[in-house]
Amino acid sequence: MLKPESEEQLAEMVRSANGPLSVRGGGTRHVPGDGEALTTSGLTGITLYEPGALTLVARAGTPMAVVEKALAKEGQRLPFEPMDHRALLGTKGTPTIGGAVAMNVSGPRRVQAGACRDSLIGVRFVDGEGTVIKNGGRVMKNVTGYDLVKLVAGARGSLGVLSEVSFKVLPSAATSVSLLIEGLDVTRAVACMSMALASPYEVNGAAHVPVGLDGTPVTMIRIEGLEGSVTYRAAKLQALLSSFGTVVVERRSGREGGLGVEAGWAWIRDVKAFEGTDGDVWRVSARPSHAPDIVARAGAEAALLDWGGGLVWLRLPEGTDLRARLGDFGGHATRVRGTGPGALPPEPDALATLTSGIRARFDPRGLFNPMTGV
Amino acid sequence: MEMPNVDPFTIAKKDRLITRLLQVLPDDAVIHEPEETRAYECDALTAYRCPPLAVVLPRTTDEVAAVLKICHDMEIPVVPRGSGTSLAGGALPTADSVILGVARMTDVLEVDYDDRIIRLQTGRTNLSVTGAVEADGFFYAPDPSSQLACAIAGNIGMNSGGAHCLKYGVTTNNLLGVTMVLMDGTVVEVGGAHMDAGGLDLLGVICGSEGQLGVVTEATLRILPKPEGARPVLMAFDDNETAGACVADIIKAGVLPVAIEFMDRPVIRATEAFAHAGYPDAEALLIVEVEGSEDEIDEQLEVIEKIARTHNPVELRRSTSSDESARIWLGRKSAFGAMGQINDYMCLDGTIPVSELPRILRGIGDLSAKYGLDVGNVFHAGDGNMHPLILFDANKPGDLELCENMGADILKLCVEVGGCLTGEHGVGVEKRELMGHQFNEGDMEAQLRVKDVFDPKWLLNPAKVFPLSVTESRRV
Numbered sequence: 060m061l062k063p064e065s066e067e068q069l070a071e072m073v074r075s076a077n078g079p080l081s082v083r084g085g086g087t088r089h090v091p092g093d094g095e096a097l098t099t100s101g102l103t104g105i106t107l108y109e110p111g112a113l114t115l116v117a118r119a120g121t122p123m124a125v126v127e128k129a130l131a132k133e134g135q136r137l138p139f140e141p142m143d144h145r146a147l148l149g150t151k152g153t154p155t156i157g158g159a160v161a162m163n164v165s166g167p168r169r170v171q172a173g174a175c176r177d178s179l180i181g182v183r184f185v186d187g188e189g190t191v192i193k194n195g196g197r198v199m200k201n202v203t204g205y206d207l208v209k210l211v212a213g214a215r216g217s218l219g220v221l222s223e224v225s226f227k228v229l230p231s232a233a234t235s236v237s238l239l240i241e242g243l244d245v246t247r248a249v250a251c252m253s254m255a256l257a258s259p260y261e262v263n264g265a266a267h268v269p270v271g272l273d274g275t276p277v278t279m280i281r282i283e284g285l286e287g288s289v290t291y292r293a294a295k296l297q298a299l300l301s302s303f304g305t306v307v308v309e310r311r312s313g314r315e316g317g318l319g320v321e322a323g324w325a326w327i328r329d330v331k332a333f334e335g336t337d338g339d340v341w342r343v344s345a346r347p348s349h350a351p352d353i354v355a356r357a358g359a360e361a362a363l364l365d366w367g368g369g370l371v372w373l374r375l376p377e378g379t380d381l382r383a384r385l386g387d388f389g390g391h392a393t394r395v396r397g398t399g400p401g402a403l404p405p406e407p408d409a410l411a412t413l414t415s416g417i418r419a420r421f422d423p424r425g426l427f428n429p430m431t432g433v
Numbered sequence: 434m435e436m437p438n439v440d441p442f443t444i445a446k447k448d449r450l451i452t453r454l455l456q457v458l459p460d461d462a463v464i465h466e467p468e469e470t471r472a473y474e475c476d477a478l479t480a481y482r483c484p485p486l487a488v489v490l491p492r493t494t495d496e497v498a499a500v501l502k503i504c505h506d507m508e509i510p511v512v513p514r515g516s517g518t519s520l521a522g523g524a525l526p527t528a529d530s531v532i533l534g535v536a537r538m539t540d541v542l543e544v545d546y547d548d549r550i551i552r553l554q555t556g557r558t559n560l561s562v563t564g565a566v567e568a569d570g571f572f573y574a575p576d577p578s579s580q581l582a583c584a585i586a587g588n589i590g591m592n593s594g595g596a597h598c599l600k601y602g603v604t605t606n607n608l609l610g611v612t613m614v615l616m617d618g619t620v621v622e623v624g625g626a627h628m629d630a631g632g633l634d635l636l637g638v639i640c641g642s643e644g645q646l647g648v649v650t651e652a653t654l655r656i657l658p659k660p661e662g663a664r665p666v667l668m669a670f671d672d673n674e675t676a677g678a679c680v681a682d683i684i685k686a687g688v689l690p691v692a693i694e695f696m697d698r699p700v701i702r703a704t705e706a707f708a709h710a711g712y713p714d715a716e717a718l719l720i721v722e723v724e725g726s727e728d729e730i731d732e733q734l735e736v737i738e739k740i741a742r743t744h745n746p747v748e749l750r751r752s753t754s755s756d757e758s759a760r761i762w763l764g765r766k767s768a769f770g771a772m773g774q775i776n777d778y779m780c781l782d783g784t785i786p787v788s789e790l791p792r793i794l795r796g797i798g799d800l801s802a803k804y805g806l807d808v809g810n811v812f813h814a815g816d817g818n819m820h821p822l823i824l825f826d827a828n829k830p831g832d833l834e835l836c837e838n839m840g841a842d843i844l845k846l847c848v849e850v851g852g853c854l855t856g857e858h859g860v861g862v863e864k865r866e867l868m869g870h871q872f873n874e875g876d877m878e879a880q881l882r883v884k885d886v887f888d889p890k891w892l893l894n895p896a897k898v899f900p901l902s903v904t905e906s907r908r909v
Binding site: 233404 | 635
């Protein structure tokens with residue numbers, strides 16, 4: 060396995076590659092293609108962290124845990140709450156910051172704080188000709204030239220190998236609470252989450268578990284901030300959502316039989332409900348209000364809703380053609396686990412032409428990961 | 434400033450072009466008489482003017498597609514235009530180009546409060562997006578200071594920011610989807626009302642591409658519930674370093690203000706003389722605003738004021754009413770007008786790491802002495818987005834050039850300390866030739882490749898963003 064220890068080495072390895080490379084970070088996700096393995100896990104270290112400027116720069120192979128620990132020491136965090144795929148995919152390995160960027164991995168806080176690509180303010184990467192390219196930088200407002208930062212985020216390693224990534228970070232919350240409502244069907248749950256998200260009470264998590272740990276459906280709303288503010292907003296939301304049922308306020312410690320606030324949202328973030336199960340797992344990105352219809356049409360064995368319904372996780376029997384079941388719904392469905400039809404959604408012709416044109420120019424020799432992977 | 438040589442063959446095609454345009458557009462949508470095209474000879478960078486060959490003002494995506502197809506066939510450059518408020522010359526025409534203005538495309542196509550989105554035609558002004566939803570308690574977050582006039586099309590082209598982006602992000606963070614027409618007339622839908630891309634994030638590179646990749650005719654934007662209230666605290670300090678250190682400490686403390694605005698002594702004095710906002714005569718002044726209910730605001734301001742006190746402010750004034758808030762904001766909001774009363778000015782918008790604030794302010798002071806031009810600084814301190822205002826006299830021969838040279842030196846300094854040339858205005862023609870200070874050849878080549886894919890003939894806004902020498906071989 061190729062394991063560059065510096066950006067120069069990485070560029071040299073790409074330049075001298077004779078055939079496809081299978082690029083990976085810490086190996087927590089399956090990388091498609093059968094080229095020679097190249098890992099960024101030798102490119103580690105936080106190169107700059109300025110808490111007073113809310114800025115962190117790290118080499119792409121830096122373990123996520125190292126980044127999160129450094130941030131926590133200063134009372135800060137990555138705003139986008141990156142998912143750890145290991146439980147869902149049954150993989151081992153070490154999640155890296157570059158891997159999160161390559162997949163644009165974003166958790167429940169997406170609804171308020173944006174996706175990984177929204178916090179990403181700079182990248183350095185090596186393109187298919189072995190040229191080091193930088194874009195963006197270390198400041199959070201930057202419109203100098205084209206925004207290749209966003210293009211590279213979520214490109215699944217198809218445009219280049221990331222060597223360094225820069226982020227806008229945010230202060231951690233002093234207090235987090237969950238509001239829990241039991242017994243809602245998917246339609247009512249989405250209506251409840253929409254009402255919460257449309258309120259001025261700064262909801263930054265809205266998820267629905269059709270079958271909770273005790274078998275009962277549970278809808279979860281999260282608010283964070285200073286103690287007094289959280290207490291105030293929790294009471295306001297309790298009143299606002301009372302028509303949906305009893306609203307239980309869960310503090311850090313957690314209610315009896317529950318996971319507690321932090322672990323509860325990590326359970327949502329990592330789709331732990333599907334851990335150790337069989338079958339294919341799909342991730343559907345759609346308008347929140349379409350979620351009930353999507354769940355109904357999918358006929359899945361299990362479902363989980365995040366982002367107020369904008370993100371629907373589905374577990375289906377192996378090989379199910381989910382896209383055929385859903386038809387055209389304006390969003391897209393990606394197969395994250397299993398063996399069913401093409402993992403990534405097909406694009407309309409005009410977009411596919413643009414996408415393949417860009418890929419051909421960044422990777423003219425076709426070295427990098429095909430845009431098909433999980 | 435240099436612009437590409439005008440192609441006489443293109444000029445000679447004018448009559449045929451107008452005939453063809455009138456076949457696909459109503460008469461009132463095609464402007465070609467010289468006395469009329471002059472209205473489009475510049476944008477808000479008024480130092481540079483050039484009437485275009487013709488102007489088209491279509492009303493639908495189909496009309497835009499028809500226009501672009503004709504110009505593509507005839508190989509005539511097209512300069513897209515929103516409301517023409519660019520400070521960077523993003524909509525500056527060349528004599529052989531067609532201005533494609535979206536100003537007549539202002540319809541709201543859909544509002545959905547459950548999904549918290551609005552879909553609209555992009556000629557709509559920024560403020561009127563909020564106007565369409567505020568009665569129902571929502572707003573559109575990016576708020577460039579030209580928001581009364583600037584169009585969403587231009588906001589998308591330049592990835593515009595505003596005073597409140599520390600909390601809410603800039604245009605790209607609030608844009609979910611676009612309908613865009615490529616130069617050859619192909620209409621593409623990118624993104625939609627969902628929250629992420631299924632394949633490559635083309636939307637991410639379209640936003641901020643300064644009208645060089647396509648003409649965005651419709652957009653889906655994220656709208657947000659309006660906060661219950663907002664109130665600022667004003668704080669003044671004896672020196673810029675202390676004010677800068679205070680900004681860093683506030684950010685570190687775990688409360689995220691919605692805005693942190695910074696003004697230096699020249700701007701404080703100018704605004705006092707102009708607007709009488711009651712500002713103290715100090716070296717540096719901060720306005721820090723937070724949002725929430727009355728009690729939530731006080732809770733956050735307690736934390737912020739406690740930090741400020743450790744930096745020995747010469748004044749600390751918390752607003753307790755909407756009247757006091759308006760007074761605190763009055764000076765800041767009239768800062769540009771106040772500086773304009775003194776003389777002509779050039780507004781830069783380089784961004785720097787917040788920690789470099791004292792160093793950059795000293796550097797700007799040194800350059801001011803060197804060039805003999807006064808500078809005032811007013812900017813978004815939370816995110817390091819500077820707005821040095823260089824005063825000059827447009828009627829004095831040589832002053833504009835002197836001012837431009839000084840501006841270039843300030844921007845180079847921004848890049849030197851780890852920042853960038855432009856934080857929210859865009860490169861346009863204004864900063865085009867400075868790009869080589871921020872990017873090397875490979876960095877720029879990577880960007881040019883993207884345009885090669887979207888616009889292989891390089892007909893869309895071709896003389897912008899990149900140094901002319903870098904794009905010469907690609908342009909027609």
